[in-house]
Amino acid sequence: MALALDILSWAAIITGGAFCIIGAVGMIRLPDVFCRMHGVGIIDTMGIGMIILGLALQTGFNLTLAKLAMILIFVLFTSPTATHALARAARYGGVEPQLDKPAKKETDQSNT
Amino acid sequence: MLHATLLGFALxxxxxLLSGFTTPLILSLGAxxxxxxxxxxxRMDVIDHESHPLHMAPKGVLYFPWLLWEIVKANIDIAKVIVQAKMPIHPQVMDLTAGQKSDAGLVTYxxxxxxxxxxxxxxVEANAFLVHALTDDAAAGLASGDMDRRVSAMEGMSSRDGDG
Amino acid sequence: MFATAAAAVLISMLLALIRAVRGPTVYDRILAVNAFGTLTVILIAVHGYLDGRPEFLDLALVYALINFIGTIAVTKYVSLSHLGLPTKDDDGGDI
Structure with missing residues (x-):
């Protein structure tokens, strides 16, 4: 039982660490600020989620588990809000997304 | 009043959970x-159906596991795109019309x-969203409207049913 | 096990720092600092387990709160040049 938990925990932590690094590499490689938000999105969901799952498997049923769950839920609720505020500020500040194709229906650029 | 009581219970x-104390003095301080x-x-008048979207809770039990699974799938797709040497991205901006009626539903979507x-x-302007998509697949998945329907279903009732 | 996680997080933090230094726009830097903060939350939590002291999770929780508030505050400050209240002709007031 303990061995199975250890293996699962290892798998979760390695997956989470790999996704953290992939997200960070994406932040380096992707071309503009709007694309880089997708890289940060990977860290904020899969990276932190899998690492916290790995830590949770090493914990029994106690207050520590509740705290881990709270950290995860809190990050999942706040990170889209922060990303959206940043995207809005970037558009407000005059950064336009680099596009491969033109938008299907151009909206007004008056900083909604 | 219901919402205030629930807020008290939640707090x-x-x-x-954060303290774990059981001594009477500390418990009374917490209370x-x-x-x-x-x-x-x-007094700030922030206790209402919007800060405590209770009407979403029953259907939310179905929605959030589905969302988590979608997030895992999307993560794997985007991770694959990023690690490829050529990085086949097609950044694009698309317009979406959200079908939700209440503010809480729109925020959830x-x-x-x-x-x-x-x-x-x-x-975001009213119920028109401007969405930046990294790949064609991600854009197509969103344009199919599956998530929109599910959030609308979770929202269920409109914002009128909130009580104080 | 926990050392592996810490190492992965530290590598990611280094990459985020590179993006924060290279820019080029201020929004890239804010984004990088936001990701750095999330990684710090993970690192604090992992450090608690590495040290055998899960009380560190309280610090991680508080850091997550501060990271969110900090990102919003810096974003508002950069886009408005003040933290201000919404005014009539200030379109970005309610970011």
């Missing part, structure tokens, strides 16, 4: 601070879009 649970917080929230890697909501 009590949070307080106890005092919870009463103070509920009173301040009541916009945050779900942002939480799914590959799509980010970069602008």
């Amino acid at each position: 009590s649970a949070l307080w106890w 005092g601070s919870i009463v103070a917080v509920v009173w301040i929230a009541w 916009a945050n779900s879009i942002t939480l799914t890697p590959g799509t980010v909501t970069i602008g």
Whole structure:
């Protein structure tokens, strides 16, 4: 039982660490600020989620588990809000997304 | 009143989970601070159906596991795109019309879009969203409207049913 | 096990720092600092387990709160040049 938990925990932590690094590499490689938000999105969901799952498997049923769950839920609720505020500020500040194709229906650029 | 009581219960649970104390003196201090917080929230007039979207809770039990699974799938797709040497991305901006009626439903939909890697909501005006998508697949998945329907189903009732 | 996680997080933090230094726009830097903060939350939590002291999770929780508030505050400050209240002709006031 303990061995199975250890293996699962290892798998979760390695997956989470790999996704953290992939997200960070994406932040380096992707071309503009709007694309880089997708890289940060990977860290904020899969990276932190899998690492916290790995830590949770090493914990029994106690207050520590509740705290881990709270950290995860809190990050999942706040990170889209922060990303959206940043995207809005970037558009407000005059950064336009680099596009491969033109938008299907151009909206007004008056900083909604 | 129902919402205030529920806020009190939620704060009590949070307080106890964070502290773990059981001595009477500390517990009474905690109870005092919870009463103070509920009173301040009541004075600020922020206790309503919008801050406690209870009507979403029953259907939300079905929605959030589905969202988590979508996030995992999208994560794997975007991770594959990023690690390829050629990096086959097609950044694009698309317009979406959200079908939700209440503000809480719209916020849930916009945050779900942002939480799914590959799509980010970069602008909101009434129920028209401006979404930045990294790949064609991510854009097509969103344009199919599956998530929109599910959030609308979770929203269920409109914003009129909230009580104080 | 926990050392592996810490190492992965530290590598990611280094990459985020590179993006924060290279820019080019201020929004890239804010984004990088936001990701850095999330990684710090993970690192604090992992450090608690590495040290055998899960009380560190309280610090991680508080850091997550501060990271969110900090990102919003810096974003508002950069886009408005003040933290201000919404005014009539200030379109970005309610970011």
